[in-house]
Structure formats: structure tokens, C-alpha cells
Amino acid sequence: MPESNYDLYLWRHRYVDDQDNIVCRTCFGITSNRDNRQNGYEGHVGHSITFEHVWSGPERLIRELETKIKTDFADYLVRGHRNFVYEWITEEIPFDQVAGWIDWEVQDHPSITEYQNGSKQTKEI
Numbered sequence: 001m002p003e004s005n006y007d008l009y010l011w012r013h014r015y016v017d018d019q020d021n022i023v024c025r026t027c028f029g030i031t032s033n034r035d036n037r038q039n040g041y042e043g044h045v046g047h048s049i050t051f052e053h054v055w056s057g058p059e060r061l062i063r064e065l066e067t068k069i070k071t072d073f074a075d076y077l078v079r080g081h082r083n084f085v086y087e088w089i090t091e092e093i094p095f096d097q098v099a100g101w102i103d104w105e106v107q108d109h110p111s112i113t114e115y116q117n118g119s120k121q122t123k124e125i
Helices: 034-045 059-072 095-106
Strands: 005-016 022-031 053-058 077-079 085-089 113-116
Touching (some): 005 059, 005 095, 022 034, 022 059, 022 095, 053 059, 059 095
Antiparallel strands (some): 005 053, 022 085, 053 113, 077 085
16 A cells, blocks of 8 residues: 655744844644645634645655654754744744755655645656
């Protein structure tokens, strides 16, 4: 039986902090249903969001990739109430750097395809 596909997504969230600075953080996660996941984020933040980068592939590979992000970016993950760790990378690491890191990680996995802003890329990664 073939393994089901999952998506790893990235989107950026801009907000104004308590000192009136605009902060941009990278959100990441995995899902088997992109539409429902997008609806959940929009309901949480109160505005439309776009998954700017999506990598789609076998569930096992996508879960391993998410774990690797959490490990390699551990020092830059947002921590909240009671030191809870979130799937948000602090503004110290630019969004494009995170996307480039993922591209590098998946370059040898032909079963993973990248989408940007909803469109399949011409190359398979």
C-alpha cells in the first residue's frame, strides 16, 4: 500500500510588538489537509494567510523533515507561556534562509515536490 502524502508548509507572519516594531516570524508545520490547516491559522490570527512554500511527499519523509527543522533550529524556536515551544522560528533567521535550508535538505529526495504560492515548481526536488 503506498504511503499517503503530507505537506510541509512555511508562511510568514508579521505583527507589531509592544514597542511598535514590525516583527516577521516564520511559521512551519505539516498537514495532510492544507485547506483545513489554512482555515485554522486564519481563524487564529484573524486575517488571510498564504503558505508561501509547500513541500509535498511521503508522510514519513515529511515528518522526518519537520523533526530535523525542530532540531536544527531549536535555539531559534519561539518559546511562550511555561516555556512551551512553538513551530515558529524567531525573526533572527530570515524566512528565505529557512526556505533555502529546506530546499537543500530535500534536494536528493525526488519523491518530494515543492510548491510556491500554490503553484508546482518546474523542477522536482
